[in-house]
Amino acid sequence: MSANxxxxxxxxxxxxxxxxxxxxxxxxxxxxxxxLVILYAWPLLFPLxxxxxLIVDNILIAIVAVMGLNLVTGFAGxxxxxxxxxxxxxxxxxxxxxxxxxxxxxxxxxxxxxxIIFSGLVGAVFGAIVGLPALRLxxxxxxxxxxxxxxxFEWTIQFMSFFNQGQTIFVxxxxxxxxxxxRKDHYVFWYFVIxxxxxxxxxxxxxxxxxxxxxxxxxxxxNDRAADAMGMNPGLTKVYxxxxxxxxxxxxxxxxxxxxxxxxxxxFTLHESIGYLAMAIVGGLGTLNGSFWGPVAIKFLxxxxxxxxxxxGQYLPAGMNLATALKPLTFGLVIVLFxxxxxxxxxxxxxxxxxxxxxxxxRY
Amino acid sequence: xxxxxxxxLNALLVLAVMLAFTTTANAGGKVxxxxxxxxxxGPTSDAGNPYAxxxxxxxxxxxxxxxxxxxTIDCTIRDDQYKTEVTKRNFEDYLDQGIVMYLNYSxxxxxxxxxxxxxxxxxxxxxxxxxxxxxxxxxxxxxxxSYGEQLVILGEYVAKHHKGGKAKVALFVxxxxxxxxxxxxxxxxIEAGLNLELVEVxxxxxxxxxxxxxxRLMSKNIQYVISQTVQSPVAxxxxxxxxxxxxxxxxxxxxxxxxxxxxxxxxxxxxxxxxNAAENFFWTTSFNITSVPGEGTEKQLALAKKYGRDQKxxxxxxxxxxxxxxxxxxxxxxxxxxxxxEINKKNLYETLNKMNGTNAYQAYSAVGPVTYSKTDRxxxxxxxxxxxxxxxxxxxxxxxxxxxxx
Numbered sequence: 204m205s206a207n208x209x210x211x212x213x214x215x216x217x218x219x220x221x222x223x224x225x226x227x228x229x230x231x232x233x234x235x236x237x238x239l240v241i242l243y244a245w246p247l248l249f250p251l252x253x254x255x256x257l258i259v260d261n262i263l264i265a266i267v268a269v270m271g272l273n274l275v276t277g278f279a280g281x282x283x284x285x286x287x288x289x290x291x292x293x294x295x296x297x298x299x300x301x302x303x304x305x306x307x308x309x310x311x312x313x314x315x316x317x318x319i320i321f322s323g324l325v326g327a328v329f330g331a332i333v334g335l336p337a338l339r340l341x342x343x344x345x346x347x348x349x350x351x352x353x354x355x356f357e358w359t360i361q362f363m364s365f366f367n368q369g370q371t372i373f374v375x376x377x378x379x380x381x382x383x384x385x386r387k388d389h390y391v392f393w394y395f396v397i398x399x400x401x402x403x404x405x406x407x408x409x410x411x412x413x414x415x416x417x418x419x420x421x422x423x424x425x426n427d428r429a430a431d432a433m434g435m436n437p438g439l440t441k442v443y444x445x446x447x448x449x450x451x452x453x454x455x456x457x458x459x460x461x462x463x464x465x466x467x468x469x470x471f472t473l474h475e476s477i478g479y480l481a482m483a484i485v486g487g488l489g490t491l492n493g494s495f496w497g498p499v500a501i502k503f504l505x506x507x508x509x510x511x512x513x514x515x516g517q518y519l520p521a522g523m524n525l526a527t528a529l530k531p532l533t534f535g536l537v538i539v540l541f542x543x544x545x546x547x548x549x550x551x552x553x554x555x556x557x558x559x560x561x562x563x564x565x566r567y
Numbered sequence: 568x569x570x571x572x573x574x575x576l577n578a579l580l581v582l583a584v585m586l587a588f589t590t591t592a593n594a595g596g597k598v599x600x601x602x603x604x605x606x607x608x609g610p611t612s613d614a615g616n617p618y619a620x621x622x623x624x625x626x627x628x629x630x631x632x633x634x635x636x637x638x639t640i641d642c643t644i645r646d647d648q649y650k651t652e653v654t655k656r657n658f659e660d661y662l663d664q665g666i667v668m669y670l671n672y673s674x675x676x677x678x679x680x681x682x683x684x685x686x687x688x689x690x691x692x693x694x695x696x697x698x699x700x701x702x703x704x705x706x707x708x709x710x711x712x713s714y715g716e717q718l719v720i721l722g723e724y725v726a727k728h729h730k731g732g733k734a735k736v737a738l739f740v741x742x743x744x745x746x747x748x749x750x751x752x753x754x755x756x757i758e759a760g761l762n763l764e765l766v767e768v769x770x771x772x773x774x775x776x777x778x779x780x781x782x783r784l785m786s787k788n789i790q791y792v793i794s795q796t797v798q799s800p801v802a803x804x805x806x807x808x809x810x811x812x813x814x815x816x817x818x819x820x821x822x823x824x825x826x827x828x829x830x831x832x833x834x835x836x837x838x839x840x841x842x843n844a845a846e847n848f849f850w851t852t853s854f855n856i857t858s859v860p861g862e863g864t865e866k867q868l869a870l871a872k873k874y875g876r877d878q879k880x881x882x883x884x885x886x887x888x889x890x891x892x893x894x895x896x897x898x899x900x901x902x903x904x905x906x907x908x909e910i911n912k913k914n915l916y917e918t919l920n921k922m923n924g925t926n927a928y929q930a931y932s933a934v935g936p937v938t939y940s941k942t943d944r945x946x947x948x949x950x951x952x953x954x955x956x957x958x959x960x961x962x963x964x965x966x967x968x969x970x971x972x973x
Contacts, residue, residue: 254660371679
């Protein structure tokens with residue numbers, strides 16, 4: 204290791220373990236800790252209105268979901284275009300509890316952290332089941348298999364009266380140590396909860412990628428036959444990639460249910476699945492920080508285009524419905540531009556900025 | 568000297584910029600904030616767009632003509648793209664702004680935000696006439712008779728005018744709570760004695776051809792198809808029926824199909840979509856329509872003209888519906904002011920609940936008086952049946968109330 208724990212002036216690794224450290228220097232660790240403190244402190248110092256806190260919460264939930272999608276599509280190379288359905292599985296797990304035991308039952312209102320994790324596990328089970336075709340299918344064929352899961356999910360929710368035929372199933376207000384979380388604090392409270400999940404799950408992925416299980420994901424993505432020859436089990440790896448992805452999606456869905464205090468079908472449609480995929484692509488497939496950049500970029504773009512479409516909608520002829528076309532047009536254009544000019548996503552820009560900062564001021 | 572001039576000019580510039588960004592103060596009057604969230608883009612925006620324009624124009628008219636004295640209404644209208652998530656965001660934004668009443672749009676978002684309305688104790692007028700909005704809710708006020716009641720009114724009309732035995736009917740509904748909800752009301756009315764036989768309930772998809780469905784209905788000797796959906800699937804069905812020679816040329820023609828529909832199935836847009844196939848389509852709503860001229864429609868057209876709306880928007884029944892909710896809001900504020908009450912959520916809610924009996928309000932856009940109370944959450948309790956005759960909707964009788972929904 205470097206003699207100076209604050210500034211590395213070269214590569215002094217002597218073991219693989221050292222190379223796999225999360226923070227290479229004390230400075231890295233301090234900057235990260237400082238950033239984390241800011242993330243936790245800013246809502247208390249600069250309180251936002253409920254509208255903006257809801258947007259922030261929504262972005263964080265998308266980050267959790269996209270981290271899952273990145274595991275299966277980015278790291279394991281298995282295309283999934285039914286990710287919103289997995290998110291829906293998590294949300295409808297909470298909704299099922301509400302329908303069965305009542306939305307104000309103590310399990311819903313007090314033991315919500317356990318329920319969120321349980322929803323993740325249910326998502327993992329469904330992920331593993333949907334992942335089974337991955338043993339036989341690849342590429343586009345696998346994508347179609349995940350699409351069919353999306354269709355089955357949508358049909359089931361829309362036609363089963365247990366799920367209120369897709370209409371909102373309410374979720375009760377939760378309790379914290381300070382008592383019931385009321386309207387005023389609702390979105391700030393969930394900001395802290397979701398942020399905690401993002402941090403924990405982010406570290407989870409970071410650490411997973413250092414293990415043989417994480418490396419096997421990448422090995423199978425790059426060449427599953429070679430991975431097989433190296434003693435890995437590509438089939439099992441693919442199924443567990445889907446299960447892991449399902450877990451993240453399930454957690455995101457449960458968080459969505461609690462933040463919106465209700466579960467409705469329209470948040471988990473194919474359109475949302477495409478949205479998650481777009482976030483992963485724009486952020487950078489196969490990178491952890493891409494899972495953060497993508498949702499932030501796409502959600503902000505969404506907001507801006509929404510405003511533009513709204514303004515255009517006031518002036519453009521209603522019959523032609525041109526304003527409606529603006530959103531999908533912009534959305535599609537951004538994805539195409541990223542695929543053409545920056546297929547490695549925003550994460551690559553981040554890498555470039557980091558490299559530049561390493562050189563300045565004379566890091567090495 | 569030169570520096571002083573530059574300093575003076577800079578100061579002048581700063582002052583000008585400050586003035587430019589200073590909100591125009593409303594001399595002496597109060598500003599009442601109202602929020603509206605609806606689909607200006609996305610699904611159903613063909614209805615939401617004129618609806619928004621109606622509301623916007625009427626509130627402009629209220630402010631321009633000083634209907635509330637020096638006080639003005641500031642209604643922010645936001646697009647929600649027919650998505651509950653976006654509606655919720657808009658609603659939270661409006662609450663942050665301090666709205667005193669809220670205007671919503673879709674059935675899904677009205678049901679989805681019901682608890683928020685209860686918690687905030689804010690009166691809400693949606694564009695959804697789904698009776699389920701009223702379950703477990705104290706703050707949602709249906710503007711006009713529910714979809715269920717509209718279908719039962721059409722059913723009663725069929726039962727009354729059908730020649731022969733019991734009329735065989737099919738319901739053609741949207742695959743959502745909006746479409747499915749009223750089916751139960753029709754079934755209840757039949758159980759209560761409405762002389763109809765409900766043979767089939769069809770949940771339409773995104774079919775571009777209804778031949779198979781229409782042939783099936785014919786094979787079951789169905790004579791009447793009552794729709795609870797939006798205009799485009801109805802237009803597709805009407806065109807297919809016309810092409811197949813299955814459409815009745817007059818109400819209840821034996822061996823043919825007579826088509827009827829609730830509020831969102833009809834209007835001028837249906838005629839534009841279906842053309843001649845819309846002929847003899849029976850439609851019910853609680854709003855006046857411009858093809859049946861009257862005092863209300865003249866005012867509607869004058870309002871549209873005043874604010875430069877095109878003919879399509881001006882003649883839309885959704886434009887009338889938008890005017891209607893703005894009229895109710897304005898009247899509620901006016902009455903609260905006259906009673907010396909502070910204009911806030913609570914007082915407007917209570918004032919709205921007193922809008923009944925001799926205090927009923929006659930909005931020019933509607934066919935009957937607006938009545939609300941703690942037990943009556945439906946504004947206009949009657950509906951008018953119209954039918955397409957020579958390319959325009961004409962009145963069929965006078966506004967009626969349902970016998971079986973009382």
